[in-house]
Amino acid sequence: MARKISMRQAINEALDQEMARDPSVFVMGEDIVGGAGGMGEIDAWGGVLGVTKGLNAKYPGRLLDTPLSESAYIGAAVGAAACGMRPVAELMFLDFMGVCFDQIFNQAAKFRYMFGGKAETPVVIRAMVGAGFRAAAQHSQMLTPLFVHIPGLKVVCPSNAYDAKGLLIQSIRDNDPVIFCEHKNLYGEETDVPAESYAIPFGEANVVRDGKHATIVTYGMMVHRAMEAAATLAKQGVECEVIDLRTLSPIDWDTVIDSAERTGHVVCVDEAHPRCSIAADVSAMITQECFKALKGPIQMVTAPHTPVPFSPVLEDLYIPSADAIAKAVKKSMAH
Amino acid sequence: MSDQRIVPIVMPKWGLSMKEGKVTGWLLENGSPINPGDAILEVETDKIAGAVEAHESGVLRRRVGEPDTIYPVKSLLGVIADPSVPEEEIDAFVSSFVTPSADDDEAEQGPKFEFAETASGKLRYAKRGSGGETVILIHGFGGDLDNWLFNIDALGEAATVYALDLPGHGQSAKALDKPGLGALTVAVTNFMKTVGIDSAHLVGHSMGGAIAMHMAASDPDKVDSLTLICSAGLGPEIGTYVDSYVAAQGRKDLKSVLEQLFADKSLVSRQLVDDVLKYKRLDGVEPLLKDLAASLFAGQTQQDQPGARLASGNAPPALVIWGKQDEVIPSAHAQKLPGAKVVVFDDAGHMVFMEKASDVNALIKAHIAGS
Numbered sequence: 001m002a003r004k005i006s007m008r009q010a011i012n013e014a015l016d017q018e019m020a021r022d023p024s025v026f027v028m029g030e031d032i033v034g035g036a037g038g039m040g041e042i043d044a045w046g047g048v049l050g051v052t053k054g055l056n057a058k059y060p061g062r063l064l065d066t067p068l069s070e071s072a073y074i075g076a077a078v079g080a081a082a083c084g085m086r087p088v089a090e091l092m093f094l095d096f097m098g099v100c101f102d103q104i105f106n107q108a109a110k111f112r113y114m115f116g117g118k119a120e121t122p123v124v125i126r127a128m129v130g131a132g133f134r135a136a137a138q139h140s141q142m143l144t145p146l147f148v149h150i151p152g153l154k155v156v157c158p159s160n161a162y163d164a165k166g167l168l169i170q171s172i173r174d175n176d177p178v179i180f181c182e183h184k185n186l187y188g189e190e191t192d193v194p195a196e197s198y199a200i201p202f203g204e205a206n207v208v209r210d211g212k213h214a215t216i217v218t219y220g221m222m223v224h225r226a227m228e229a230a231a232t233l234a235k236q237g238v239e240c241e242v243i244d245l246r247t248l249s250p251i252d253w254d255t256v257i258d259s260a261e262r263t264g265h266v267v268c269v270d271e272a273h274p275r276c277s278i279a280a281d282v283s284a285m286i287t288q289e290c291f292k293a294l295k296g297p298i299q300m301v302t303a304p305h306t307p308v309p310f311s312p313v314l315e316d317l318y319i320p321s322a323d324a325i326a327k328a329v330k331k332s333m334a335h
Numbered sequence: 336m337s338d339q340r341i342v343p344i345v346m347p348k349w350g351l352s353m354k355e356g357k358v359t360g361w362l363l364e365n366g367s368p369i370n371p372g373d374a375i376l377e378v379e380t381d382k383i384a385g386a387v388e389a390h391e392s393g394v395l396r397r398r399v400g401e402p403d404t405i406y407p408v409k410s411l412l413g414v415i416a417d418p419s420v421p422e423e424e425i426d427a428f429v430s431s432f433v434t435p436s437a438d439d440d441e442a443e444q445g446p447k448f449e450f451a452e453t454a455s456g457k458l459r460y461a462k463r464g465s466g467g468e469t470v471i472l473i474h475g476f477g478g479d480l481d482n483w484l485f486n487i488d489a490l491g492e493a494a495t496v497y498a499l500d501l502p503g504h505g506q507s508a509k510a511l512d513k514p515g516l517g518a519l520t521v522a523v524t525n526f527m528k529t530v531g532i533d534s535a536h537l538v539g540h541s542m543g544g545a546i547a548m549h550m551a552a553s554d555p556d557k558v559d560s561l562t563l564i565c566s567a568g569l570g571p572e573i574g575t576y577v578d579s580y581v582a583a584q585g586r587k588d589l590k591s592v593l594e595q596l597f598a599d600k601s602l603v604s605r606q607l608v609d610d611v612l613k614y615k616r617l618d619g620v621e622p623l624l625k626d627l628a629a630s631l632f633a634g635q636t637q638q639d640q641p642g643a644r645l646a647s648g649n650a651p652p653a654l655v656i657w658g659k660q661d662e663v664i665p666s667a668h669a670q671k672l673p674g675a676k677v678v679v680f681d682d683a684g685h686m687v688f689m690e691k692a693s694d695v696n697a698l699i700k701a702h703i704a705g706s
Contacts, residue, residue: 198616204585
């Protein structure tokens, strides 16, 4: 049955149900149990934001608290996946992936290709992304474009609890390495989520609002900002179609191109920096595929090309706002 | 408020999950005479659109609900009153109207739905009303008890009404041994045993009609009467619906499949498509639907026609209802059950009980009362 739960609970439920279904699924990461040996408290924390809380008691021995060495445990997870397990490794903040580039980019992403299709690497790397959490420049980046650039990786970034559960279950069942990006400001967002398990296929965007005048293409927390902008514009008689990409690699070009062809005005919204971003990628593809359908220049609304500021005032300015998105729609439609 | 001459028109509650609805337009002008059953205004929910109908006669004195505006369930949308009631009294009625909270509603009517642990697994059901006769509503292939959103409350005024989710459907268990008409019928029998129903008036839609007939043929004491709505089990022909429903993977595919269900294609809302897609993606649903389709409708042919087994003798009184524009099962099948009362609606499709809800409700009530 469906009930309203938060994205945090939805992710916990996905891990729980997949661990119950498949004994080869296990979870590893920093403080996901509660900090072994820390005052003798087991299962106290469930990760820094409580996502894995309760799982250790239910699946003893299948949640591994690791040393604070991403290089070591992400490598171990990749190795375990290559040997037939289905590890879910929690990288805590995606910003930390710098020390495990080789394990992800050169190993996990390459095994299937370099072993002639004979090797599979069903590893999921979960990590927090995004700004707005007052966590400063090293814990707030939206680094999705870096992973999308690498063939062999799948990249997922849900915008709500329903999608988070179904996409995480799909990620765990998928036979390729998946980078699962969780926006830290969405953990508390609640939606109707079925208690049963279910999988959402990769490469299927979700049209979260229908509209005929303009298309807003985005993902993650920006879906909520885009919906805010669309609601404001609707009052002024402008109907926006809002596309939540859900998975960035693979990406659902059909839905994006189809909508762009119908509306002729496109705004690409991305919380990442502008250069080589998802927004830039989507803009380029639309221009290539349906240039003649465009009635105005494609607009990009992104974070600026600067580190995420620690000053709350500046951080709020850094994140693309609903107002900026609405202005971009109007700018395209002015043509 | 207690003035009997003034009757409020309120936002209806269509279905278990409806909390609010949007007024899309008025069908009558201020001052229009109104008779019971007249469609007064149109309302759209996130699931479906429909007309609000009058239960009383009088004159439409005041249109309160504004088009394109969303109102909570039970909000005042208009006022019906006798022409003799002065305008000031109507003003006073409108300004003093208090919308009852939706929570009161649940307290009055009991829980929206419950679960029964049956020998065929855990089955979800809804119960309405407390009348002497018992009615069971059985949905079709890929449906669930929410399909009866326009019917369950109206029928509950006249009888004790149950609607269940069949195994593999809605929120019932997604597993069934030897999936097929036999197992589904046993599941309904097990449901009756668990909730304590000896016999009931069975109202079946599509595959649910085949289940009802199968039970009437094999276990006649359990069936007081039959209402068969665009029913399976009356002939071999069936359209592409079942196969394409099972095959549809994305929203776009599914939308065109669901459009086969209605004469008015605009009734297939984004929410309806989303809900069905979410249901189809639950673990276990797709394999079970495939097995059911293979058992019941292999090769685009109805494999079992329990209607033929009913023709001989002691069949219960039967009412057959069809939408002439049914694209799933041909409406010609309406004529295949000898002795049944047959009503075919010209401008309705496979979901005739949604598209012609108040007419269908009246037919079922009369059928139950007469049998």
